[in-house]
Every structure is written in structure tokens, then in C-alpha cells.
Amino acid sequence: MKTIPPIRKNVPAGFSVFKAGENPEVFLYLESGELAALVKSNGKDKELFKIQPGELIGLPSLLEKQAFAYDIVATKDSSYLEIDEECLASTLKSTPVWLLAGIRQINQQIKKAKSASLNIKSTNVSKVLASFLYSKAKLCSIQNQTTIFENYNTLLKECAWISRIPFQVLKDELFSLERRKLVFIHQNELGIQEPLLLQALEEYLAYTERGKEFPPFHINLVEKRAVHCISRQGNISLESSEWLEKLKSNDKFATIFEVNLLEKLGLLKKVESNTLTPDEEQIQKYLLCFEYEKEIKGNML
Amino acid sequence: MKISARNFLFKEGDKIENLYIVRSGSLNALRKEFKRIKIIESFLPGSIIGEIPSTENEKHLYSVRAEEDSEIEIIPIHLIHSVLQETPNWFPKFIQTLQWRKQNLICKEQKKLAILSLPAFLFVLNHLIQTSDENSFSLEKILSLLESLLSTSQEIIERLCYALHSIGFFLFDGKNIQVLKPALPIMLYDVLQEKAIYKTQPEKIFSSTSQILLKTFVTAALKEGTTIENGLTEISGYAFNQAAPVYSKGSRKIFQELENHKILQLKPASSENFNDDKLYGNLKYIQDLLELNRIYPLLDQELAKHL
Numbered sequence: 241m242k243t244i245p246p247i248r249k250n251v252p253a254g255f256s257v258f259k260a261g262e263n264p265e266v267f268l269y270l271e272s273g274e275l276a277a278l279v280k281s282n283g284k285d286k287e288l289f290k291i292q293p294g295e296l297i298g299l300p301s302l303l304e305k306q307a308f309a310y311d312i313v314a315t316k317d318s319s320y321l322e323i324d325e326e327c328l329a330s331t332l333k334s335t336p337v338w339l340l341a342g343i344r345q346i347n348q349q350i351k352k353a354k355s356a357s358l359n360i361k362s363t364n365v366s367k368v369l370a371s372f373l374y375s376k377a378k379l380c381s382i383q384n385q386t387t388i389f390e391n392y393n394t395l396l397k398e399c400a401w402i403s404r405i406p407f408q409v410l411k412d413e414l415f416s417l418e419r420r421k422l423v424f425i426h427q428n429e430l431g432i433q434e435p436l437l438l439q440a441l442e443e444y445l446a447y448t449e450r451g452k453e454f455p456p457f458h459i460n461l462v463e464k465r466a467v468h469c470i471s472r473q474g475n476i477s478l479e480s481s482e483w484l485e486k487l488k489s490n491d492k493f494a495t496i497f498e499v500n501l502l503e504k505l506g507l508l509k510k511v512e513s514n515t516l517t518p519d520e521e522q523i524q525k526y527l528l529c530f531e532y533e534k535e536i537k538g539n540m541l
Numbered sequence: 542m543k544i545s546a547r548n549f550l551f552k553e554g555d556k557i558e559n560l561y562i563v564r565s566g567s568l569n570a571l572r573k574e575f576k577r578i579k580i581i582e583s584f585l586p587g588s589i590i591g592e593i594p595s596t597e598n599e600k601h602l603y604s605v606r607a608e609e610d611s612e613i614e615i616i617p618i619h620l621i622h623s624v625l626q627e628t629p630n631w632f633p634k635f636i637q638t639l640q641w642r643k644q645n646l647i648c649k650e651q652k653k654l655a656i657l658s659l660p661a662f663l664f665v666l667n668h669l670i671q672t673s674d675e676n677s678f679s680l681e682k683i684l685s686l687l688e689s690l691l692s693t694s695q696e697i698i699e700r701l702c703y704a705l706h707s708i709g710f711f712l713f714d715g716k717n718i719q720v721l722k723p724a725l726p727i728m729l730y731d732v733l734q735e736k737a738i739y740k741t742q743p744e745k746i747f748s749s750t751s752q753i754l755l756k757t758f759v760t761a762a763l764k765e766g767t768t769i770e771n772g773l774t775e776i777s778g779y780a781f782n783q784a785a786p787v788y789s790k791g792s793r794k795i796f797q798e799l800e801n802h803k804i805l806q807l808k809p810a811s812s813e814n815f816n817d818d819k820l821y822g823n824l825k826y827i828q829d830l831l832e833l834n835r836i837y838p839l840l841d842q843e844l845a846k847h848l
Contacts, residue, residue: 246631269631296631296638321631331632336624338562338616341589346639353643356650360657362692371689375668397738402660403690442689 246321263307267298273318367445377435392430456529561590566611778818
């Protein structure tokens with residue numbers, strides 16, 4: 241296949257090849273001599289870089305139709321090739337298909353890389369807001385007291401700043417949390433009664449995202465009774481067999497399986513090699529999940 | 542070449558030796574992130590796998606695994622080079638420049654992503670600092686909390702950690718972050734927030750004159766300060782002047798900015814002589830503020846350089 245040849249140009253030293261702002265839709269391949277890229281600084285030319293034989297300049301002008309950002313001037317007598325769209329297309333046509341596909345792929349990767357920072361936002365707004373509000377509430381919460389933030393707009397602005405999610409999107413989501421009674425809004429105030437409820441929501445959404453079952457919503461009645469039972473025991477350390485006795489005294493169907501499950505779910509934690517003690521925060525979270533299952537799942541209607 | 546499902550075509554770190562064209566089946570490019578294997582790209586029939594290396598010994602940046610039985614055509618790199626020799630002299634340079642632009646752009650985007658991730662990163666770090674008694678936190682823990690707030694990657698957060706380490710913000714060994722001044726990440730978060738959200742000059746960032754005064758106060762307080770109640774340290778105007786560089790000898794009015802921000806309190810003596818005055822300040826807080834004022838301008842300059 242015949243290709244369209246590039247245009248060869250010879251220029252003397254000092255010749256201005258292109259001016260900043262021009263968009264000739266070509267790129268140059270320097271065969272001999274030397275070119276320099278210059279910008280105006282305080283009325284004087286400032287050299288940015290030099291172009292040596294065998295180097296290309298101006299690819300964005302042809303590929304992305306971008307104007308030159310600087311002047312290109314010959315600093316020595318030079319000879320260069322000017323490659324325009326027709327010349328490039330005809331050369332590409334004569335290359336093997338796989339090479340063409342490879343070049344196309346690089347171009348797609350360039351486009352993808354250019355939009356990477358736009359994709360930093362999490363798509364799960366509910367999870368972001370739950371996680372953010374949980375952290376904020378956890379830092380200021382006092383046990384058995386509702387945490388009140390004076391102005392939810394201030395909080396949402398901060399959340400928008402760190403998550404890059406637009407303010408209005410977060411505001412809509414906050415009102416959705418209020419409808420589900422996970423937070424309370426009064427005028428500009430935001431109340432969070434149970435920060436753990438927001439952590440539970442965050443975890444539920446993370447499990448759902450991964451296509452996994454959220455453990456608090458997938459335990460049976462005997463297991464639920466076991467959670468309630470250990471929630472009443474206070475801060476005691478017992479061996480597995482002793483915990484089994486406790487569970488059995490509450491529910492005759494309880495077995496060692498329930499003790500093992502409670503440990504696996506982090507509701508009982510090892511303190512010494514043989515003893516287990518209740519993790520109050522984890523238990524509280526499970527109890528809240530039992531009570532607020534509908535609200536967490538969001539299927540209120 | 543046929544490759545069975547679940548088998549690897551190549552692994553991350555292997556030398557690039559071939560390009561591959563998918564004839565049938567499907568394959569995924571995988572990379573380990575957040576302790577999980579993440580699919581970063583899928584290849585269907587017609588896709589090209591791999592890149593034309595511009596230098597020798599370039600390595601694959603990800604692994605590729607067949608998701609189903611697949612058929613692959615192999616194009617050895619030496620064949621690519623011999624085909625390129627047949628093209629016009631500018632064409633190999635064109636491909637090389639395209640690859641270079643791609644790498645350069647990815648690198649720039651990663652810098653941008655790391656800078657965009659900084660507020661969320663500080664938010665998570667501050668949460669950990671404020672909810673535990675420790676000063677060392679695993680990157681893994683930070684990543685798992687960060688995952689709920691941003692769609693970023695382990696690679697980007699690692700880069701951010703190394704950059705913050707390079708400006709002395711904390712120590713990072715690739716796995717753990719050791720916070721030396723726990724108040725510093727909290728102060729920096731507040732300062733960045735003030736600037737980004739409220740577009741105001743952050744209150745804790747001082748003029749160079751005030752910074753010199755604070756440094757002088759610290760020097761004098763460490764040498765001759767007396768600790769009094771509420772964590773305050775007292776020094777005399779004389780001790781301050783003794784520690785001060787020639788160009789910043791104390792006079793009452795140069796402390797105005799610091800007094801307005803309640804960083805230093807000046808208690809004038811009955812005489813007009815500054816040497817007889819008393820100066821009060823929270824030494825630890827002032828040291829943290831000075832560190833913040835050292836770090837803050839570096840974020841724009843050094844951080845961008847190290848990322």
C-alpha cells in the first residue's frame with residue numbers, strides 16, 4: 241500500500257516554525273539541526289526545552305487538536321518532516337492490524353487516564369455519608385446521649401470536600417437517612433442518637449457491594465437469643481464450656497456451635513488463651529441491627 | 542496458544558517479551574489492592590494484551606489470568622521491532638512518544654489523585670489518632686477505613702504516605718505510619734479545610750515575623766522558661782531578647798498578631814522597658830504550630846515534587 245509522504249522542510253537558524261496559540265494540526269520530526277520551545281516571560285523569550293534530531297514535537301496538535309503552548313524556533317539550520325493527518329492515516333493503514341490495534345489501545349488508555357481523577361468519587365453515597373457521620377459522632381458522642389451538630393450544612397460541606405461528592409447529592413442522602421430514622425434533623429441541627437447504627441449501615445452496604453451476606457441479618461433465632469443472652473452478662477471472662485452453660489440456661493437449644501459463632505462474629509473475644517469476654521460495642525451493634533433491620537436495609541415503603 | 546481457565550498468561554513483574562491478541566475466550570488484568578485482588582481491565586476477543594516496551598527489561602505492571610478457556614496469538618517483541626524497522630523513520634518515534642505520553646499522563650493523574658485523596662486520608666488518620674492511645678497505625682487499617690469514603694487505590698495512598706514521609710510529616714516504612722506529633726494531622730486538616738471550604742486565610746498560618754517570634758519564644762522558654770498553671774510557660778522580655786536574632790528584638794507591638802490569636806500573652810511591666818515584661822505561651826502547642834507552619838508551604842512545593 242502506498243503511503244502519503246510527510247512534507248520535508250528546511251529552515252535557517254532563527255526561523256520561527258510555529259507560534260504559541262497556532263494549531264497547525266501537524267507534528268514535526270526533526271531530522272537535523274536543532275529546535276527550541278520558547279515562552280514569553282516579562283517580555284523576554286525563555287527557553288523551555290530543546291528538540292534534537294530524532295525527536296518529535298507537537299503530537300497534541302494533531303491528535304487532540306490542541307494549539308501549541310509555546311513558540312517553536314530553529315536554533316540551528318534545521319530539516320524536519322511535517323506529518324499531518326493524511327500522512328499519519330496512510331502510514332497507519334500500511335501497518336499490521338495488530339500494531340494498529342496496539343496503538344489504538346494506547347490512545348484509549350490515554351483517554352482513560354485523563355478521566356481518572358473524575359472517578360475518585362465513591363458511587364455509594366449512602367456508605368460515604370454513613371462512614372463520615374459515624375466518625376464525626378464517635379469523636380463527640382457521650383454514652384446514652386444524642387450527639388447534636390449545630391449545623392448539618394457545615395458537616396455536609398466537609399463531607400463533600402473529603403469525598404468529592406457534590407453537596408446537594410449528600411444533602412439528599414442525609415434526608416433519606418432521616419426518613420429512615422437513622423439520624424434526626426431539626427431546623428439546621430443534626431442529631432445522631434446511635435453512631436453504631438451508622439457504622440452498621442456502612443458495614444451492611446459494604447457487604448452488599450461485595451455480594452456477601454451481612455451477618456447480623458443472617459443469623460437464626462437460637463443465635464439471636466444467644467446474642468441477647470451475652471448482652472446481659474456484663475464484663476465477665478469465661479471459658480467456652482462455661483459460656484455454653486450460660487447460653488443453655490437461657491435457651492435449651494443452644495449448642496457449642498453458638499459459642500463458636502459468637503466468637504467468630506467478634507461478639508465474644510479472647511482475652512486469655514482459654515477465656516472469652518463479651519465485646520460490648522459489637523454486641524450493641526448487633527442488637528441495633530436486630531431492631532433497625534428495615535431502616536438499615538432502607539425498604540421502608 | 543491455548544490457555545485454560547484460571548491459568549496466568551503472565552504475572553506482575555514478569556519481563557515484557559510478547560504482545561498478545563485474544564482470539565477467543567476472556568482474560569482479566571489483576572492487581573492486588575486493599576488485600577483483595579482487583580480486576581483492572583478485561584480482555585475480550587480482539588483485545589491486545591501487553592504493551593510495546595520502549596526500553597529493554599520493562600516489566601508487566603499487572604497479572605493477566607484467563608477467566609475461561611481462551612485462545613491467544615503471540616507476537617514476540619523482536620518481531621514488533623523488525624516490523625517497525627520497515628516503517629518510515631519517524632514512525633517508531635511516534636509510537637514511543639505515544640507510550641511516553643501515556644506514562645506521563647498516568648503519572649500526572651496519580652499525583653492529582655493522591656492530592657485529591659489527602660483530605661480523606663487526614664480525616665481517617667485523625668479518627669484513628671483521636672480514638673486510640675497509639676501513635677502507630679497500619680496502612681492496611683487506614684486503607685480499609687478510607688475505602689468507605691473514596692474510590693482510591695492502595696498504590697496512590699502509598700505514594701501519598703511516602704510523600705508525606707519525605708516532608709517529615711510522619712514516618713512511613715511501607716507498612717506502618719508512625720505519627721510523631723499527634724496534633725499535627727488534626728491541625729493540618731483544619732487548615733486545609735478552612736482554605737478549601739471557607740476560602741479564608743487559615744488562622745493558624747502566620748506571617749514570617751510571627752513565626753520568628755514563636756521560634757524565639759521556644760528557644761528562650763526551653764532555656765529559661767518557668768512552667769506555670771494551664772500548661773503555660775513564662776519567660777521575661779529580657780530572656781526573649783537574649784534569644785532573639787538581631788532583627789527581631791522584642792517590642793510590644795510586634796506581638797499583636799500572636800496576641801490576637803491568643804498564642805502568646807504579653808503582660809507589660811509598669812516600666813516602659815520591654816525587658817521587664819512577661820510573655821506566656823503553651824510551649825507544646827507553639828512547637829506544634831511551628832511544625833504546621835513549616836509543613837504547610839511544603840505541601841504545595843515538595844509534596845507535588847515527591848508524588
